[in-house]
Amino acid sequence: MPTLLIVDDHPLFREALRSAVQRVLPEAQLHEADGVDALYTLADTYPDADLLLMDLSMPGAQGFSALVHLRARHPQMPIVVVSGREEPAVVQRALHHGALGFIPKSTDSRTIGTAIAAVLDGERWVPSHVDTASTVDPAEHDVALRVRELTPQQFRVLQMLGSGRLNKQIAYDIGVSEATIKAHVTAILRKLGATNRTQAVLMAGKLAIDPDGIVLPPDEGD
Numbered sequence: 052m053p054t055l056l057i058v059d060d061h062p063l064f065r066e067a068l069r070s071a072v073q074r075v076l077p078e079a080q081l082h083e084a085d086g087v088d089a090l091y092t093l094a095d096t097y098p099d100a101d102l103l104l105m106d107l108s109m110p111g112a113q114g115f116s117a118l119v120h121l122r123a124r125h126p127q128m129p130i131v132v133v134s135g136r137e138e139p140a141v142v143q144r145a146l147h148h149g150a151l152g153f154i155p156k157s158t159d160s161r162t163i164g165t166a167i168a169a170v171l172d173g174e175r176w177v178p179s180h181v182d183t184a185s186t187v188d189p190a191e192h193d194v195a196l197r198v199r200e201l202t203p204q205q206f207r208v209l210q211m212l213g214s215g216r217l218n219k220q221i222a223y224d225i226g227v228s229e230a231t232i233k234a235h236v237t238a239i240l241r242k243l244g245a246t247n248r249t250q251a252v253l254m255a256g257k258l259a260i261d262p263d264g265i266v267l268p269p270d271e272g273d
Contacts, residue, residue, distance in 0.1 A: 053101040053171065056093050058084045059133065060109045064156065068104055068133065071163040076171075087111035087210070091203060094125050102171060104154075107134045107145070107260065113213055114259035115148045116198060120206050122149035123199035131170055136260055139181045147187040148195055148258075152176040191257045198255065200242045208235045213252045218271055 055072055059065045065083055072079055082100075084093040086109055094103065103121075107114060118130065131152035132145040142153045152170045154163055155178060166176040177183055201209065204225075211221045218236070222229040236248060245251035248271065 052078050052080060054080045054082070054097055054099070055167075056082050056084070056097060056100050056103040056105075058086075058090045058093065058103065058109070059106040060085050061106075064106075064133075067160065068163065071160045072104075072167060074160070075164040075168050085109075087117050088207075090117065090121070091124070094121060094128060098125055098128065100128060102167065103128055103130045104133050104167070105130060107132055107136065107141075111207075111210055113210060113255065114261075115144055115195070116206075116210065116255060116258045118145065118148050118150060119195045119198050119258060120201070120203075124203070129170060131167070131176070137178070141260060142177055142181045143183065144187055144191070146175075146177065146183055147192070153178070153181075188257070194243075194254050194257045197243045198258065201239065205235050205239050205242070208232060209239050209251065209255055212236070212239075212248055213255060 053076055055076070057065050057068050059068065069081055072081060082093055082097060084090050088111060090105065105118070107118070109117070118132065121128070121130065129151050130149060131154060132150045133154045133156060134141065135156040137155040137157065145153050152166060152175055154166050154176070158166070169176040175183070198206070207225070208221055211224065218229050218232045222232045225232070240246065240248070240251055243251050243254050245254055
């Protein structure tokens with residue numbers, strides 16, 4: 052009995068994915084999450100899941116960063132990206148960062164089922180018009196390798212820095228002391244090879260779908 056995980060912050064699309072899965076795998080066990088934090092909890096709870104279907108654009112995630120971090124945390128888990136962004140470059144980057152497939156959200160339900168079945172059979176599935184041989188910018192590849200070294204808490208702090216939050220705000224949201232956040236920031240800078248939080252956020256921004264939209268963090272004297 053296969054186990055599939057569905058992660059998307061839009062209830063209607065989770066329902067569409069659920070229906071597509073149940074059509075091709077009526078006996079499958081389905082578990083869902085609606086955001087990045089819940090994504091990690093779900094993956095930790097079902098580390099042997101047969102497939103994870105995940106959106107790229109969810110609160111708390113910047114582009115491919117969640118995919119990169121999840122691949123480091125659960126390298127054995129097959130992942131298919133399901134996204135409203137259908138540009139060939141986005142598909143190619145998702146595959147480079149570890150996705151085994153890419154399903155555009157405009158795909159009809161029958162084709163979604165076909166794609167899921169193909170990946171479960173060990174095949175790669177992407178839209179027919181995408182050239183999967185293209186490579187990713189070496190700088191983006193290097194940042195991905197560095198992000199993989201972050202602990203889950205460090206990764207979460209980095210994502211919150213990228214949303215422009217102060218240390219004290221992050222500490223409040225996570226429920227730890229401001230000194231703990233400062234220690235996390237120090238470790239993040241070291242692992243990324245950055246000299247300050249602005250540089251760290253700009254580096255991580257290379258994993259964003261649209262790097263030009265990155266929000267720089269306030270200066271706190273790093």
